[in-house]
Amino acid sequence: MKQSLIFVQDPNALKNWLEATDSQEVKVLYDLHELEKRFIAQSCILLVQLSEHATVHDIGHLVKHGFDVLVFSNLPSNEEGLALFKNGIKGYLNTFSTPDRIKQAMTTIMTGNVWLGQSIMTAMIQSVGSAVTVNDDWRTLLTEREFEVVKLVLESLPNRAIAERLNITERTVKSHLHNTFEKLNVKDRLALALKVKNWQSLSA
Structure with missing residues (x-):
């Protein structure tokens, strides 16, 4: 089981994310600075809320260092999702998704697959x-x-x-x-x- 790393700005979303991880192997992050030096990328799944503190560029950097990244957006769109998947992310969800949906996405990613919504897959x-x-x-x-x-x-x-x-x-x-x-x-x-x-x- 991979360790879950959580970087989120919204406290309501954090509650759902923590419930979804349902594991002692979870750590809430306060920044994404030099994450590759603090954790073994291949042993982690990173849940990140897209924001000014976690841009598409930042996420691309993390992917290049080997992190499996599940990105959350307050206003998800096909265009944003496509841009993120081109940067190598493993999944894309609404920030306020239910714990069950987040858990499904994480399980899919941990088995080596990509989590795509129907509209994103179609696009x-x-x-x-x-x-x-x-x-x-x-x-x-x-x-x-x-x-x-x-x-x-x-x-x-x-x-x-x-x-x-x-x-x-x-x-x-x-x-x-x-x-x-x-x-x-x-x-x-x-x-x-x-x-x-x-x-x-x-x-x-």
Whole structure:
């Protein structure tokens, strides 16, 4: 279990954050100065409220030193989230999220994954482009139905909409995605979109 480091300005948010950590391995920080010299980055998960005392630049610096960073924003937006994820953060939440939601995000991050809200994931998939016509050599690894599912994922459609479009069940969509993730060696939809886009760029 990683040690939780908390840097937050709002006392009401602090209460929720402390409840979410639910661990003796938690330390409230009063600054982010030279954090890499005070803690072993790989052994910590850092919860940070975005503020004038913790800017996107500051957070990028912490990520470069190996910290897993979960960022909280008073007014979260897709644009802000995208900028932060490009800096390497592992998760993005509203400052006043419930303890349960924060705990879910932390658990996801500690298992090596990224915590994305649905709107942020949709925006990120759209940001890497949805065209699959540049070069689709990668599709030879997939069945025709798996390829059809991937095309709809790249259009940012959720599983239910994909199922309706292809006239199959959501369970079948999940099965196709599971197989696709394994074949292309990715963990989730965002990684799939990024890999396909990179593949197109390299092959074009």
